[in-house]
Amino acid sequence: MLKIGLVSVSDRASTGIYEDKGIPELVTWLKQAIKGDFLVETRLIPDEQPIVEQTLIELVDCHCCHLVLTTGGTGPAKRDITPDATLAIADKVMPGFGEQMRQISLHFVPTAILSRQVGVIRHQTLILNLPGQPKSIKETLEGVKDAAGHVLVHGIFASVPYCIQLLDGPYIETQDEIIKAFRPKSAIK
Numbered sequence: 747m748l749k750i751g752l753v754s755v756s757d758r759a760s761t762g763i764y765e766d767k768g769i770p771e772l773v774t775w776l777k778q779a780i781k782g783d784f785l786v787e788t789r790l791i792p793d794e795q796p797i798v799e800q801t802l803i804e805l806v807d808c809h810c811c812h813l814v815l816t817t818g819g820t821g822p823a824k825r826d827i828t829p830d831a832t833l834a835i836a837d838k839v840m841p842g843f844g845e846q847m848r849q850i851s852l853h854f855v856p857t858a859i860l861s862r863q864v865g866v867i868r869h870q871t872l873i874l875n876l877p878g879q880p881k882s883i884k885e886t887l888e889g890v891k892d893a894a895g896h897v898l899v900h901g902i903f904a905s906v907p908y909c910i911q912l913l914d915g916p917y918i919e920t921q922d923e924i925i926k927a928f929r930p931k932s933a934i935k
């Protein structure tokens with residue numbers, strides 16, 4: 747079964763200064779977008795690079811998550827270290843994910859360029875950094891649509907099922923009205 751790791755990286759949410767909205771937002775969106783059941787493994791942690799690295803390693807190496815989504819800590823501030831931790835434990839960098847997320851986010855906020863978010867592969871797991879603003883989760887995963895719901899810029903989740911398929915993970919189907927998964931014809935089952 748598909749297993750997804752969800753990591754909220756936030757000093758304030760992890761110490762209870764505010765309630766974490768990252769993980770609930772991720773779970774809500776994924777439940778709407780993915781057809782069928784999946785398991786989630788969640789972590790709420792502070793912006794400490796060794797802790798972020800250890801958490802990602804654990805979710806990939808011990809829990810065998812097919813996909814890990816992080817939220818928070820992608821900006822330029824001193825304690826924003828999520829992309830650095832992600833790159834430190836990566837086998838391969840997937841630059842298209844970061845590029846596409848910044849393209850999408852520019853449709854919502856001019857400060858999109860401040861996110862250093864990356865996509866990487868460790869072993870057979872895709873790891874993607876999302877910004878910390880809870881609303882940015884839906885924005886980047888789902889992309890930009892017009893008032894009639896037509897896609898203007900593809901959300902990054904359109905590419906996630908095929909990427910996981912190429913990594914020998916489970917075949918993921920999505921709800922087209924939320925996000926239409928793209929695959930080459932030869933890869934459609």
Ligand SMILES: Nc1ncnc2c1ncn2[C@@H]1O[C@H](COP(=O)(O)OP(=O)(O)OP(=O)(O)O)[C@@H](O)[C@H]1O
Pocket residue numbers: 754755756757758759764765766767768769793818819820821823877878879880
């Ligand atoms: N996990 C979260 N839950 C709820 N709101 C959040 C969360 N992370 C971020 N936010 C909101 O988004 C804003 C920008 O997020 P950012 O990751 O830059 O936070 P931050 O200023 O680094 O602080 P922290 O790491 O303590 O969340 C925050 O000020 C907060 O309002």
Ligand SMILES: Nc1nc2c(c(=O)[nH]1)N[C@H]1C(S)=C(S)[C@@H](COP(=O)(O)O)O[C@H]1N2
Pocket residue numbers: 817818819820821822826850851854855857858859860861862876877878879881882883885886
């Ligand atoms: N889609 C989207 N992307 C976004 C944002 C947003 O609100 N929506 N906020 C931006 C801002 S203000 C910052 S500082 C960077 C980094 O945010 P982070 O440190 O919370 O990860 O993400 C950017 N990307």
